[in-house]
Amino acid sequence: MISPQKVARWIDGWDAMQSSYIPTREARFSAMASLLAARVPSSFRFLDLGCGPGSLSARLLARFPRSRSVAVDFDPVMLTIGPIAQARFASRLHWVEADLRTDAWASRLPRGRFHAAVSSTALHWLEPRQLQRVYREVRGLLGPGGVVLNGDAAPLAQPPGALDALLTTYKDGQRRDARRGRAPPDWQGWWRRLEREPGLRPLFEERARRFPRANDHEHEVTEADHVRILRAAGFREAGVLWRDGPNVVLGASVA
Numbered sequence: 001m002i003s004p005q006k007v008a009r010w011i012d013g014w015d016a017m018q019s020s021y022i023p024t025r026e027a028r029f030s031a032m033a034s035l036l037a038a039r040v041p042s043s044f045r046f047l048d049l050g051c052g053p054g055s056l057s058a059r060l061l062a063r064f065p066r067s068r069s070v071a072v073d074f075d076p077v078m079l080t081i082g083p084i085a086q087a088r089f090a091s092r093l094h095w096v097e098a099d100l101r102t103d104a105w106a107s108r109l110p111r112g113r114f115h116a117a118v119s120s121t122a123l124h125w126l127e128p129r130q131l132q133r134v135y136r137e138v139r140g141l142l143g144p145g146g147v148v149l150n151g152d153a154a155p156l157a158q159p160p161g162a163l164d165a166l167l168t169t170y171k172d173g174q175r176r177d178a179r180r181g182r183a184p185p186d187w188q189g190w191w192r193r194l195e196r197e198p199g200l201r202p203l204f205e206e207r208a209r210r211f212p213r214a215n216d217h218e219h220e221v222t223e224a225d226h227v228r229i230l231r232a233a234g235f236r237e238a239g240v241l242w243r244d245g246p247n248v249v250l251g252a253s254v255a
């Protein structure tokens, strides 16, 4: 199987690739951490939805030494390289293989309530009715005072209107500045190169079975719809807590 040193390089490449699409990704992680710090006790347990290789969990676990994460994903490649990359967190990071598109995902979690549910660049993979179910389940998993922090892109209007066009122009300029003439390490290219690693081919075949429409996951729920769905799921308050162009952190509070 792939060595930890190699995995570390793939994860560096993942973070660079994600940041080339979201130049303020690290600032968004940091904002999410600060928002959590203002709300949860120092020893807290959180759920990371669509965790990928564990980027957000790793940043929160490093910043809050008494926190614990339950990280959920359904991609067999991510669920193989993630635990190797984040092995330093040992039992503080618990990986769960579950499909957020299904009703049964929450039954795969270890028992107990969470102080927070977080997510980064993942929930736009869900269709609106799947997102509704996930938010409802999450509401039931949070204890008193629990919070949701979802960092993702969300349009203002659907179909996107003039203000969304303005935000897109802003985002494109930001990406251009961040790349400074370098070729962007794109999504497809990162996956294609990783697939050539010896031993990973069967995982890629399983990945294709689980996500047959690999590039068809842009379900753009507007900010206002996120807020409406969160309120309908039983959250007392919901709103945008941080913004950088089309990139937002949507928050919701149990009480």
Ligand SMILES: C[S@@+](CC[C@H](N)C(=O)[O-])C[C@H]1O[C@@H](n2cnc3c(N)ncnc32)[C@H](O)[C@@H]1O
Residues within 6 Å of the ligand: 018, 049, 050, 051, 052, 053, 054, 055, 056, 072, 073, 074, 075, 078, 098, 099, 100, 101, 119, 120, 121, 122, 123, 125, 126
């Ligand atoms: C763009 S990646 C983001 C990963 C990580 N949160 C980050 O910010 O680096 C989206 C992640 O959502 C996961 N995901 C998408 N649909 C899912 C589903 N139905 N169930 C579980 N995970 C899902 C994907 O497998 C992928 O790892």
